[in-house]
Amino acid sequence: MxxxxxxxxxxxxxxxxxxxxxxxxxxxxxxxxxxxxxxxxxxxxxxxxxxxxxxxxxxxxxxxxxLALPAVVIIMLVGLTIGAWIGGGIVATMIYYGLKLLTPSLFLVSITIICAVVSLAIGSSWSTMGTIGVAGMGIGMSMGIPAPMVAGAIISGSYFGDKMSPLSDTTNLASGLTNTDLFVHIRHMLYTTIPGLLIALGVYAFLGRNFGNKQVKAEEIEQTLTVLQQHFVISPFLLLIPLLVIVLVARKVPAIPALIVGIVLGFLAQIFIQGGSVASAVQALQSGFSIETGNKVVDDLFNRGGLESMMYTVSxxxxxxxxxxxxxxxxxxxxxxxxxxxxxxxxxxxxxxxxxxxxxxxxxxxxxxxxxxxxxxxxxxxxxxxxxxxxxxxxxxxxxxxxxxxxxxxxxxxxxxxxxxxxxxxxxxxxxxxxxxxxxxxxxxxxxxxxxxxxxxxxxxxxxxxxxxx
Structure with a gap:
């Protein structure tokens, strides 16, 4: 009894x-x-x-x-996405143009806003962090900004969109469980979330000033750009792959098929654009991408991804x-x-x-x-x-x-x-x-x-x- x-x-x-x-x-x-x-x-x-x-x-x-099975599937797909996008040169292209366009003093503010916009469009903090966030880590670290600071800005932006997007699972879950109209729920969250975002951006702007005053050597950024060009085919056309995934999810295509499209395109890009073998492309999906450039920042960032890298998270x-x-x-x-x-x-x-x-x-x-x-x-x-x-x-x-x-x-x-x-x-x-x-x-x-x-x-x-x- x-x-x-x-x-x-x-x-x-x-x-x-x-x-x-x-x-x-x-x-x-x-x-x-x-x-x-x-x-x-x-x-x-x-x-x-x-x-x-x-x-x-x-x-x-x-x-x-x-209850966790949908999240487990997303986790595994994000691991595959990271491997495919690094191998396909997509992450390298995003980092390359990011280093050319963004400045250290404005980087934390910029990456927060970028992640906020993307996650607002697709309704997923995890997908944003696993794609845009990975590239953002590379850009920020290449500029000499500490990794925890860059990660914090990426997380803040990603969770703003996740919380406020009508496509977000947590947003729909909270409104559904409480019998609250979805858009009434979102409007009510504006009172707390918008001031929170403005405070976060203010803090990041203040922190960014320190890096603007610190001498971030132009030659170090140039060295990173050179290494990327030596080991990857950099093309603005590769940016169409993440853009397509964002558009698909924004048009209410479920996250799983949208991510699969991104994985397949990244896999094909590694073979037909980067010139990799089918075996190396499969290896990038399974155990992650592997590269030795002699540049510690690039090596630390690009030796990652794959299904196996997510097994710790799955367990x-x-x-x-x-x-x-x-x-x-x-x-x-x-x-x-x-x-x-x-x-x-x-x-x-x-x-x-x-x-x-x-x-x-x-x-x-x-x-x-x-x-x-x-x-x-x-x-x-x-x-x-x-x-x-x-x-x-x-x-x-x-x-x-x-x-x-x-x-x-x-x-x-x-x-x-x-x-x-x-x-x-x-x-x-x-x-x-x-x-x-x-x-x-x-x-x-x-x-x-x-x-x-x-x-x-x-x-x-x-x-x-x-x-x-x-």
């Missing part, structure tokens, strides 16, 4: 995971996979002791994994979702959120608690989607009881859930960024300005009541009557 899970019992696997995670990552400097497996084991044992059968616990794990995603699945489907997460709701008895408390709950879910369940799904279910009635419009909940879910997933190296987003941009979450965190400024603004709005919209009294009364009659 299953027992009701108390808050104290539900917190055990969370606290165990956090403790083992801190020891493993900070002290032992190892990956977060094992701590999450330990946490999953503890959660499963507790569930078994409370009356859940092993079959039910297994099914909870599988439910978590099934991390599956392990994280296994842990999250057990916590959710055995009722442990619900027990934790119910305890939080006891403390949130006002409108400002409910909104603030939602944001913190999303952050905590990102930290413990290691998955962006769960950080939206679970709080949306748990807080829906609390918003109704406070007479708050559902768009307040949908915005809080995105401000607290979508954006903060990048700050945890064991979260699927943090792992993906490490795999694509090559920078650890703890390193780029101070520079992902948009991602921590927007939740901060959202909390300030909750505390002051600014832009927190309440339902008309007639709707509040109707909801209370319906709740009493239910």
């Amino acid at each position: 299953k027992k009701q899970i108390s808050f104290s019992i539900a917190m055990i696997p969370v606290l165990v995971t956090i403790t083992v995670m801190a020891l493993t990552i900070v002290v032992l400097e190892q990956s977060p996979h094992i701590p999450l497996i330990v946490g999953t084991t503890v959660a499963a044992l507790i569930a078994w002791r409370l009356g859940f059968t092993w079959r039910e616990i297994e099914e909870a794990m599988y439910k978590g994994i099934r 991390m995603t599956l392990v994280a979702m296994t842990f999250g699945g057990v916590l959710e489907h055995t009722g442990m997460l619900e027990a934790i959120v119910k305890q939080i709701l006891k403390l949130a008895k006002t409108a400002k408390g409910v909104v603030t608690s939602t944001i913190f709950s999303c952050v905590a879910t990102n930290a413990t369940c290691s998955e962006q989607y769960i950080s939206i799904v679970i709080p949306s279910r748990m807080y829906a009635n609390a918003y109704k009881e406070q007479g708050l419009h559902s768009k307040n909940l949908s915005r809080a879910l995105e401000d607290g859930g979508t954006l903060t997933s990048v700050f945890f190296p064991w979260n699927t987003c943090g792992v993906f960024i490490l795999g694509t941009l090559g920078v650890h979450a703890f390193d780029y965190a101070p520079y992902a300005i948009l991602n921590f400024i927007v939740p901060t603004i959202s909390i300030l709005y909750a505390l002051t009541g600014f832009s927190i919209e309440k339902l008309p009294p007639s709707e509040v009364s109707a909801q209370k009557n319906a709740h009493m009659n239910a």
Whole structure:
């Protein structure tokens, strides 16, 4: 017979995971996979002791994994895309023209805006980071800008578009789960996201001035351009490939077929434009592109990509979702959120608690989607009881859930960024300005009541009557 899970019992696997995670990552400097497996084991044992059968616990794990399968497919395709686009000279061409057109002092601002526009058009931060972001890392590092700073700007721009695009899966998920009209949801997010972007651009402009004053040697950039020309065929026509992918997704072609088109074209470009063999093109897809130019920056950037490079991220995603699945489907997460709701008895408390709950879910369940799904279910009635419009909940879910997933190296987003941009979450965190400024603004709005919209009294009364009659 299953027992009701108390808050104290539900917190055990969370606290165990956090403790083992801190020891493993900070002290032992190892990956977060094992701590999450330990946490999953503890959660499963507790569930078994409370009356859940092993079959039910297994099914909870599988439910978590099934939720992540679309992300797993995208992760693998991005690995293939990086390998194909590096081998096909597409990334080299983007870096070449980027170095010619962009200046160090304006680079951080420029790459943020470029990534914001692209992700707004295609609705995917991951696809933006895996394509435009990879080239942006090469350009910025070639200019002498530290990799964490470049990654932070790319992340800020990519997540702006991901959060605000009507094509984004998280945007549609947050609006759908809260029964909020999609464009009402997007308009309500403008209050927090636009100020966040402006602050981020201001910080990047300030940081860029330091690099404008620092002597970024023109000969070093020229050397990089020369190396690129020596080892790749540079042609503006190669830019049509990423442009085509962006256009396809913007025209509502699903991300998977659009990425496949980009992979095929990159594969063909490596053979017919770069003069590579079919075997080398297949190798770039499988294990990544390989090159030795003697230029450390170029070698570090271009020796990457391929399906195998994403297996760390895939395994991390599956392990994280296994842990999250057990916590959710055995009722442990619900027990934790119910305890939080006891403390949130006002409108400002409910909104603030939602944001913190999303952050905590990102930290413990290691998955962006769960950080939206679970709080949306748990807080829906609390918003109704406070007479708050559902768009307040949908915005809080995105401000607290979508954006903060990048700050945890064991979260699927943090792992993906490490795999694509090559920078650890703890390193780029101070520079992902948009991602921590927007939740901060959202909390300030909750505390002051600014832009927190309440339902008309007639709707509040109707909801209370319906709740009493239910």
